[in-house]
Amino acid sequence: MKRFHVHLNVDAIPANVDFYTRLFGAAPAIRRDDYAKWMLEDPRNNFAISCRDRAPGIDPQGLQAENATELAEIGARQEAADAVALKKVGTTCRHAHSNKFWAHDPQGTRWESFLKSGDAPTHHTPGAVPALVASYIFAAYWFTASTSFANPAVTLARALTRSFAGIHPRDAIGFIAAQLCGAALAMLVAPLLLQRGAARR
Secondary structure (H helix, E strand, O other), X not given: OOEEEEXXXXXXXXXXXXXXXXXXXXXXXXXXXOEEEEEEEOOEEEEEEEOOOOOOEEEEEEXXXXXXXXXXXXXXXXXXXXXXXXXXXXXXXXOEEEEEEEEEOOOOOEEEEEEEEEEOOOOEOOOOHHHHHHHHHHHHHHHOOOHHHOOHHHHHHHHOOOOOOOOOHHHHHHHHHHHHHHHXXXXXHHHHHHHHHHHHO
């Protein structure tokens, strides 16, 4: 069964959490410094608030699907109405990973129809991340001998070429050792970061 969704931009989170907790008679299901969400059953509603650099008010409203079939049905109806403005797959929005359709009614009111796939630690995926990662790898490839110690496969491939990107075979062992140390360190640090993220929820 689908659930109605209302998202409200607010001036401050604490005062609004207190107000809506009293109004709904329930604490938010998810609470962040800049966001809170109630999953209500009567009425059946996904009600969320966030404090961002936007004017206070409802933006957007929509429908939350419970499975891929429901989302496809909603998207098909929106496309039939020639209302779909954007389709997103695997996006991060308001502390959730989801697939969604964005649409506008004749007045320009935004409608968001989505299927949530999981929680996210951030409000949105920073738009600059893909470009920054690509720039970093580009710079590492052209201006360093290590390619940021990318991975053993890259090291072995570069040990087999005599181009400017090549690595001398006798140096490959050192590169791979550094990569393995980095992987081990990442495996130790990642659980700590995940625990900190879970504690903030």
